[in-house]
Amino acid sequence: MNSKISVIKSSFLAVFLLPLLALLISSCSQQQSSTAEDTSENLVNPQDWPSIKPIPLDPAIEAQIDSILPKLTLEQKVGQVIQADNASVTPEEVKQYRLGSVLSGGNSAPGVLPYADTKKWLELADEYYYASIDTEGVEIAIPTIWGIDAVHGHANLSGAIVFPHNVGLGAMNNPDLIEKIAAVTAHELTVSGHDWTFAPTLAVPQDLRWGRSYEGFSEDPEIVKSYADRIVYGLQGQVGTDDFMGAGRVISSAKHFLADGATENGVDQGNAQISEKELIDVHAAGYYSAIPAGVQTVMASFSSWQGRKLHGDKELLTDVLKGQLGFNGFVVGDWNGHGQVPGCTNTDCAQSLNAGLDMYMAPDSWKGVYESTLQHVQDGTIPMSRLDDAVRRILRVKIASGIFTKGAPSTRKNAGDESLLGLPENRAIARQAVRESMVLLKNNEGTLPIDPSKTILVIGDGAASISKASGGWTLSWQGTGHTNDEFPNGESILEGIEETVNTAGGKVIFSADGDTNIEADLVIAIYGEDPYAEFQGDIENLDFVPNAFDVSKLAEFQSKDIPVVSVFLSGRPLWSNPEINNSDAFIAAWLPGSEGGGVSDLLFQRNPAFDFTGRLSFAWPSTALVSEDAEPLFELGYGLSYNTTAVVDQLSEYSGLENNNLKSTGEFFNKGTAVAPWGLWLSTGDLDKQIASFPTSVGGLIVSKTDHEAQEDALRIKWTKSDRDQMRISAASPSDMSRQANGAMELAFSAKSFTEEQAVVQIGMCDSDASCNETLEISIAAGDWQEYRISLSCFDNLGVDMTTISSAFMITAGEGVDIGLSNIRLASDLDAKPGCDGN
Structure with a gap:
């Protein structure tokens, strides 16, 4: 009898309690992810936010969406919620994966330059468009939309007008002029075939140490609010008129939701430790006019609020933005911002979509995001209803923009006509803006x-x-x-x-x-x-x-x-x-x-x-x-x-x-640049060359930028010959690092091998009299970025004079080594055990 009872209890546990327990755990997990590290009480009270009446949905557009959704395969739906950078995706891949959007990062123009002329932009725009509407293998094809950061004019297009940055435009306090500026920007975007600009920036910067302060109009939320709707009108036209998304208009994106201008110490992508009231009264001000003006997209912020990464905050993205504030467009991420959500990586983040992100900005990680998102939908981690809602919102914006009917980029009004760039009347608008700012x-x-x-x-x-x-x-x-x-x-x-x-x-x-x-x-x-x-x-x-x-x-x-x-x-x-x-x-x-x-x-x-x-x-x-x-x-x-x-x-x-x-922070290379007084140098034979721009090379050594924790924050170094050419971080005046060596400090850096095998490199610190020949051999693993640490005492033991360090870091390797390198600095010894092998 006891055994029967035991069996019954086990069966009950397996059939009823375990699934229930799993559901509860899943629910808790999703809630924790959505609040991004906040495990305390619910801090968001949507009812305290202003209530904005949503712009009425167009019944014809909704009916068109209703007819499209059932015809889309699951794979197509997943593709629609992903945006790839044009430097990392081909037109053929856009077709294969049915991607919803392509973006151009700040340096991602077609060709060898970070910007391009009209012809190059338009040719690639057509290639992406035609690839996306190819119906091979699908019942219906959805056109892709191409976005770019035209934040003060279309400044990645040769010949376009570059307007004053927002910090100046805020000083003119002229909403009429700001609308004209936005309209000119939209006009010039259509010349190159772009559909979408990631503007306006509605940050309200409170700490000017923030490197994006110039993207904000003012520390005064009222100035930001007075501009937001007018920029949306200038870019998109006014909802309900024939001008809305007509010729010469583009999709706009209010960014970055929310409080990117409130981070502690002005640290980019940092944490805003402010009250919800300040969030409501100050940092959301621009959205109170942009949303009623019909802004079609909103970009989530890299930053956090109260420790909660915005890319994973369901209460702010869904309950507040899409609920209380009445936003019925779609939410796009920022450059791999989803990868910063706790529990996520750049290639895998169900939490963001479940929180209310509708389109991942996955510039170079898009293929991994596609595969993981597809799996998450198939296993129920991402509900089909959430995916369908995201796709519906994307389709709503695409249909409203006219992308289904206005043809290939090269066939549209203004397209390819370089004589329309820098028109005298538009340059006069820019000149007026200079005067008034x-x-x-x-x-x-x-x-x-x-x-x-x-x-x-x-x-x-x-x-x-x-x-x-x-x-x-x-x-x-x-x-x-x-x-x-x-x-x-x-x-x-x-x-x-x-x-x-x-x-x-x-x-x-x-x-x-x-x-x-x-x-x-x-x-x-x-x-x-x-x-x-x-x-x-x-x-x-x-x-x-x-x-x-x-x-x-x-x-x-x-x-x-x-x-x-x-x-x-x-x-x-x-x-x-x-x-x-x-x-x-x-x-x-x-x-x-x-x-x-x-x-x-x-x-x-x-x-x-x-x-x-x-x-x-x-x-x-x-x-x-x-x-x-x-x-x-x-x-x-x-x-x-x-x-x-x-x-x-x-x-x-x-x-x-x-x-x-x-005091010196002990940083030598951070955020993609050498930290003064240190500079980057390349050496081959008797030739020394200071790095002034990227990419650059000397002898058989090629140095370019790559991504680690943020866009272009790391170096990519490739040796194409066996001459043992060097890259150094050097200063004109030597530094005394003997105290740091005696104090068990370490030379720390992050690195990865871009080849499938580990890379063997030699690392050195050089004194004023040495030629950097005394080095330590370090093995850099392939795959993910890892941190490496070398005790300064190791260099001291090699005979390096630590009182006269002229090169804080030197690296050399043999032919075929291809590595990434970032965040080079002095750091405290974590375990008080001197290590000379990087571990």
């Missing part, structure tokens, strides 16, 4: 406007460079290393000044480095930040660090009683008190783009109606340290006009950093 911070003794009949000395590395004036996301992702001939429809600030002065009978002398022996009536100095994008632009403090131009020369000109006008180029307000003190007039020109003539319009007041109307949309810091207690130097909304009599007195030049005990 500039903020006059100082104009002592009426230095401005300038008399153009005088002799004007123009100095600074920003004067002749359209690239520097345009910043990141221009021709390439980071926007660096471009010459003016790559902007065929552009004008530098210097050219604008020369045109004005020459017309008035004056004289312009240009000296980029600022020759102080030149006599002139007035000096215009044009300088500031070099271009950057995303996390590579993150900084530790707000101190402006001069780069290619010696700003101390400003004081020399003043000492000769030559007035100095500073035109400061930057993606954010920076502590620049010494530069302001050494200038009689100081202008925050932000990143004005390709219409440099707009700067001269105001410097010389070329039209009586021209005046400084720009007002700060971000407060200007009084200290280089970020502190809530610090009073701003110039308040939000500050800005002078010609008739303003305010005088800016001598400012304190105490940055706040002097006694802050700032």
